[in-house]
Amino acid sequence: GENVEQHPSTLSVQEGDSAVIKCTYSDSASNYFPWYKQELGKGPQLIIDIRSNVGEKKDQRIAVTLNKTAKHFSLHITETQPEDSAVYFCAASISRNQFYFGTGTSLTVIP
Amino acid sequence: EAGVAQSPRYKIIEKRQSVAFWCNPISGHATLYWYQQILGQGPKLLIQFQNNGVVDDSQLPKDRFSAERLKGVDSTLKIQPAKLEDSAVYLCASSLIGRAPYFGAGTRLSVL
Numbered sequence: 001g002e003n004v005e006q007h008p009s010t011l012s013v014q015e016g017d018s019a020v021i022k023c024t025y026s027d028s029a030s031n032y033f034p035w036y037k038q039e040l041g042k043g044p045q046l047i048i049d050i051r052s053n054v055g056e057k058k059d060q061r062i063a064v065t066l067n068k069t070a071k072h073f074s075l076h077i078t079e080t081q082p083e084d085s086a087v088y089f090c091a092a093s094i095s096r097n098q099f100y101f102g103t104g105t106s107l108t109v110i111p
Numbered sequence: 112e113a114g115v116a117q118s119p120r121y122k123i124i125e126k127r128q129s130v131a132f133w134c135n136p137i138s139g140h141a142t143l144y145w146y147q148q149i150l151g152q153g154p155k156l157l158i159q160f161q162n163n164g165v166v167d168d169s170q171l172p173k174d175r176f177s178a179e180r181l182k183g184v185d186s187t188l189k190i191q192p193a194k195l196e197d198s199a200v201y202l203c204a205s206s207l208i209g210r211a212p213y214f215g216a217g218t219r220l221s222v223l
Contacts, residue, residue: 046211
């Protein structure tokens with residue numbers, strides 16, 4: 001199956017700064033990359049996704065970029081706020097709706 | 112739109128006991144997943160259904176875990192007998208074909 005690596009495992013930023021989380025995948029056939037935010041005691045919540053025919057996608061303060069050649073994709077959060085503090089997971093999908101998850105990044109936004 | 116419903120939210124059992132979890136997916140979602148999430152790790156797929164059929168159960172420990180999806184809607188995941196290493200959060204998710212899964216709140220299982 002697909003192998004997804006995620007870095008960093010922990011990230012602390014000052015409120016208002018930007019945060020970047022990076023993921024790499026192993027199978028070049030992967031074509032769909034969702035990102036999730038998981039708050040304590042809750043299930044992962046889908047926040048943004050990107051397909052392999054698109055290089056970048058934005059939704060307000062969140063953006064995702066994809067480099068198919070290098071097989072990596074990144075989540076960018078601008079103007080971070082304390083409520084952005086959570087664990088973020090990337091995922092990659094090859095086919096048949098099968099999703100493989102990264103190991104997670106714990107983001108702390110310091111007020 | 113109602114989300115994915117799971118019950119119970121918490122369960123504490125002793126090793127070698129059995130336990131069952133229930134999931135009701137989002138209406139109209141053909142694909143249903145069960146994931147295991149151990150503390151500090153990402154979700155690991157246990158089993159994936161599309162309608163009534165199993166798409167992938169390669170990582171399901173079949174000697175102790177079983178799952179079914181009746182009539183292509185609700186699903187149950189059972190563990191019998193439980194081991195200490197089964198302590199985790201069990202997440203149910205559902206999706207439309209070709210779209211990312213939406214997760215329930217999960218069931219936190221503690222095996223003592």
